[in-house]
Amino acid sequence: MLNELAHFSLNIALGFAVLGTIIPLLGATLRRSSWMQLASVFALLQFLLVAFTFGVLTLAFVTSDFSLRLVVLNSHTLKPMIYKIAGVWGNHEGSLLLWVLILTFFAACAALFGRRLPQSLLARVLGVQSAITTAFLAFVLLTSNPFTRVAFPPFNGQGLNPLLQDPGLAFHPPFLYLGYVGLSITFSFAIAALLEGKVDSAWGRWVRPWTLAAWIFLTIGIGLGSWWAYYELGWGGFWFWDPVENASFMPWLISAALLHSAIVVEKRDALKAWTILLAILAFGFSLIGTFIVRSGVLTSVHAFANDPERGVFILMILAVFFGGALLLFALRAKAMDSKGVFAPVSRESALIANNLLLAISCFVVFVGTVWPLVAELLMDRKLSVGPPFFDLAFTPFMVALAVILPIGSTLPWKRARRAHITRLWPVALLCLAVVGLAWAMQTGRSLIGPVGLGLGVWLVMGVVIELYQRCGRGAGKMRRLLRLPLADWGKAVAHAGLGITIFGVAGITAWQVEDIRVLEIGQSAELAGFTITLEAVEDRRGPNYLTTMADVALSRQGQPIAMLHPERRYYPVAEMPTTEAGIDSGLWRDIYVVVGDAQPEGGYAVRSFIKPLANWIWSGAIIMALGGFLSLFDRRYRMAPGAAREPGPEAAQ
Incomplete structure (x- = not known):
């Protein structure tokens, strides 16, 4: 019933x-x-x-x-x-x-x-x-x-x-959907503004909390998905540029641009048409992501459905709302005149550069995601666009974004002087020193690690310099610092979180150590100063699965560190195996061990990694989301400017 x-x-x-x-x-x-x-x-x-x-x-x-x-x-x-x-x-x-x-x-x-x-x-x-x-x-x-x-x-x-x-993936979809679908309300605000023919600073303040909430949930959802892939799939990666991963990442990039653009609308009455367009694109990419996940046009381990009928229906929704919104924008964009005037060197210009870099980055991800489909439709060729393309095409824009963020945060509105830029010279010198030190310590490896460390320090120290500037001069600096609006604190924390994530990505990408070998029970292997010993392998039973669990002892210079328990599970009902990695997590590195099937000649395939700074990736994501929450609770958003309600014809009766 x-x-x-x-x-x-x-x-x-x-x-x-x-x-x-x-x-x-x-x-x-x-x-x-x-x-x-x-x-x-x-x-x-x-x-x-x-x-x-x-x-x-x-x-x-x-x-x-x-x-x-x-x-x-x-x-x-x-x-x-x-x-x-x-x-x-x-x-x-x-x-x-x-x-x-x-x-x-x-x-x-x-x-x-x-x-x-x-x-x-x-x-x-x-x-x-x-x-x-x-x-x-x-x-x-x-x-x-x-x-x-x-x-x-x-x-x-x-x-x-x-x-x-898995707990990580149990909570991953709700958070991701809160971000995906939350962008619908910013889309509705954009269409409402186009219908009214009015975008002003009040509209910019109204739309920011909704965009911020969606961006926070997307950040948490993407972070949970990355963390799940890292420890659950057994390959040890945190991002594979899978089409469904990209489907959530594209709205995140555009919503980040929208957040920064709405600031210019609110503060300077500029970038109105661009902000409206970003609000349309953000939800448009959410719909594109829904189409990718549910239509079956692109293959992914994350996809929900492979049904052409459903794909056509979603395509119709996409055409009506996304296409209709772009048409309405083309017809009404001229009404979005901006009055704010600013110099080429100013915070407004830095925010425009920020927006362009984020938008171009999103476009790069979009092209790499849909190109296999385009190639198959137009050229009847099956192509695969993998991590090498994305790493090469996407990374330069993120490097440029990381360089600009601290500079833009310290510039004043409307016009900046040379003194505002030279304040960051000490930080720049510190970053160069960090890059040089990291380059000198590694032996002939990639430049990715040193550059990533330098960019992470640049972002975090840029936040410190910005907060120091906001304190002013003279006595009472700490009091003035504590009285800063929550939105300013949120921005600082979020930018620092991005720096920490970049720090972690650079470390795990550049300095990972990997070892694959066959070990028999009782045998040990050396891994960059650590000793890994396969002590036992036993068959056990879980609540709804069978498992082959290994006991792997981790030690260093004879001193025990941890006992890891990697598993290979088998779910009889689904007739499907999964891999559970054994991980010893630390502040500076993870020891990551996966035990494979028994080998015909005896022993078990053991794959082990040292992953430097791995947990900094997800710690940075948590810190970014925390920064968003701080901004969301700023009293200025709770007291958004209202307007007198105009009486309609019925009100006079």
Whole structure:
């Protein structure tokens, strides 16, 4: 009964989404206040109905209700509870329902927290958001119904993909979707501004918190996915430039550019048209990512579906919203005149350079991701674009971005003098010294490591110099520092987090040590001063899997350090093996060990790595997200400028 009621709720939600699109947009055009007020009501009703539906589906997974086809295909009674819950979004239909839930959640938040917005702007924002919800609810109901019944329910299900049965990946999709879908509200703000023909500093302040929230969740989601790939897949990498990885990275790059561009709109009344375009592109790349994951046009271990019918439907959604938004932008961009004037050397110019570098970087990733598809369609050739292309084409832009960030942060608005730039000379000299020292200590290796270390120090020390400048001169520096707005602290922390991540990427890329050999029980191997001893290999049983677990002793100069337990698991229900690495984590390095199958001649294949600064990558991501949270709680966003609500024709009656 609950399942039928939940399915019915989705249909009712679709009806409210249609009404929430037509009535508020029409009310804003006709200046009908009562019609515009209904926008918030429709947004809240959509969220409540979809939340009820999602709750019922979650209950079906928790209670192993095998009368639903989705539960049969993605759950099993032996699964731990956390993976039963994760199974809700570990498939196409459930993850799409989560997509819609988050879409309506952001609309409900805008309705609740956007009461200070001009009434017509809020009505248009919620109207556009309801239009997006209409499209995706129709997609769910017509092609991806999560409540399809099974005529004869089995006693047990087929289980969840074993690769998804991991804490890191259990939480990765919700955070990623909060970022993906959160960009829909910035898109709605952009379309609403184009419909109103007005973008001002107040609009820039309104749109920044929503962009910031989406960027924070994307940062956490991408970080979790990278961390999961590192320790779960057994190959020891943190980023493979997989199409689905790129699908989440592209909106992250554009949303970062949008954050910086909105600052210029708010502070200097400039870059209006560019900011609107970035808001459209950010959500556009989210839709492109959805198409990549669910259409099957590109192969990936992360892809949810391989269904041409679904791919065509998503392509239609992409064409209507992304194509329609770009057309509207082309028609109304001239109305986005910017009044701010600034010199070539100023903070505005630095932010423009920042935006261009991020946008070009995103374009490079996009070309590398879709080029195999283009080549197959146009030239009938199967091509593969891998890490060498991305590393070569993408890295220079990130290096330039890292160089510009500290300079731009210390420049004043409108016009800068030479003295503002020369303040960073001590930091530049320190970075050159770090690069030189690292180059001298390594013997004939790549320049990536020293340059990465130098850039990391440059970003972190640039933050220190900026905060020192903000303290002013004379007594009371610490008091003035503590009184800085949270947004300024957030910017500083986020930029420092980026520096730490670059530091980690440089270390693990340039100085990793790898060893592959066959070891018998009791044998040892030397790895850059560490001793790895294979002490035992035993077959064991987990809650829903069989495992071959090794005991690997790690020592240095005869002193024990840790006992690692790499595994090779086999999930009988899914008939699929997985690899669990044994990792000894430290501040400066990880010791990473994977034990393979037994060899015909005896012994086991053992692959071991030393990964310098590996944890700095994810620590930097956490720090970046923390910086975003600090900025998000700045009181200036909670007190965004409001506007008097214009009375419509009905108000005078």
